Amino acid sequence: MSVEIKVSGQTVTAFIKGDIDHHTAGEMRRLIDNSIDLNTPSLLSLDFSGVSFMDSSGIGLVMGRYRNLSKYGGSLRITGAGEQIYKVMKLAGLEKLAILEK
Amino acid sequence: MTAVNKFSMNMMSKSANEGFARAAVSAFVSQLDPTLEEINDIKTAVSEAVTNCIVHAYKEGYGKIYISAEIFDNKSVKITVRDKGCGIENVNKAMEPLFTTVGGERAGLGFAVMQSFMDNVKVRSKIGKGTTVVMEKRISLRYSANAQK
Ligand SMILES: Nc1ncnc2c1ncn2[C@@H]1O[C@H](COP(=O)(O)OP(=O)(O)OP(=O)(O)O)[C@@H](O)[C@H]1O
């Protein structure tokens, strides 16, 4: 599990790697929230191309970050989600909260 | 429909075991030659059921999680995840999408994922005794030399 953060202008991109489950989600949340607090980005882009598996803990992770961004009007984008992850995201209706780019 | 193979195991309710549980069940089911999507559906459903034992059933500490899987001659699989934790007061309500007793970072979608990714999900629970989740899925018929031997 790792989260690599890149800041470019008003955009923060978080490159998430590994499985997202209840075991890993807490630390991922901490790392992403640190950079939201530090940069208050207008766009948070979550890059899922390094994520091999995600369950509903990942949905909680995305929804929680959406809530934090919404507090000040920031928006959320999700990129690089593979088939399994996309299926879980669609079930949760995450396309209503974030720009979902496959 | 008769059972042709079975495995069972138990493990401590540590979050580090979530990945292990998914991997163990999916490795067992792989003898049915499932598609990648079918194996991912099963992995996700198992992860939900096991995580619920860790997060909810044994929220006060640690306990044992009992996992078993049975394969039937019609290429279906039945997975059972059982705990001896706190139990669920109202199972029907708990299974409603977005229902959660833990605020904050939980979406309340675990049961919705299990129901959508598996063909059949049954939950039995008793307060103070524990919870049993039984999930069934048919694996598609494909040409395969190894299946069901
Ligand atoms: N094994 C269990 N023991 C006790 N209570 C449980 C168990 N499984 C589920 N529950 C109860 O059912 C509720 C709904 O479970 P579900 O998995 O759908 O959502 P969640 O776990 O709260 O959130 P998410 O799975 O999206 O992270 C839980 O909040 C919990 O109260």
Ligand SMILES: [Mg+2]
């Ligand atoms: Mg759950």
